[in-house]
Amino acid sequence: xxxxxVKGKAKIxxxxxxxxxxxxxxxYFRADRPLKDLHRYGLAGKEEPLAAIISELEFGKLRKxxx
Numbered sequence: 001x002x003x004x005x006v007k008g009k010a011k012i013x014x015x016x017x018x019x020x021x022x023x024x025x026x027x028y029f030r031a032d033r034p035l036k037d038l039h040r041y042g043l044a045g046k047e048e049p050l051a052a053i054i055s056e057l058e059f060g061k062l063r064k065x066x067x
Contacts, residue, residue, distance in 0.1 A: 001041075005031060007059040016054055018065070043067065 002019045018027035018041055027041050031054060035047045043050060046067045057063065 001026075001065045002062055003053065003057065003065045004062045005054065005057045005059050014059070
C-alpha cells in the first residue's frame with residue numbers, strides 16, 4: 001500500500017490518498033480530520049502510527065506505507 005499527501009488550494013483542504021500495489025486509489029480522506037473507518041482498508045488499530053506518518057509526510061511525495 002502507498003500513501004501520498006495532496007496539497008489543497010484556497011478553500012479545498014489537504015487530502016491523503018491510499019493506493020494499492022497497482023496504484024489504484026483505495027481511500028481518499030481529509031488530512032485534518034480524525035482517522036476513522038480505517039478497518040475498511042485493513043488498518044484497524046493503526047490510527048496513531050498512521051497519524052504520525054501523515055504529519056511528517058511531504059506534499060506530493062509517494063511513500064510505501066509500512067505499519
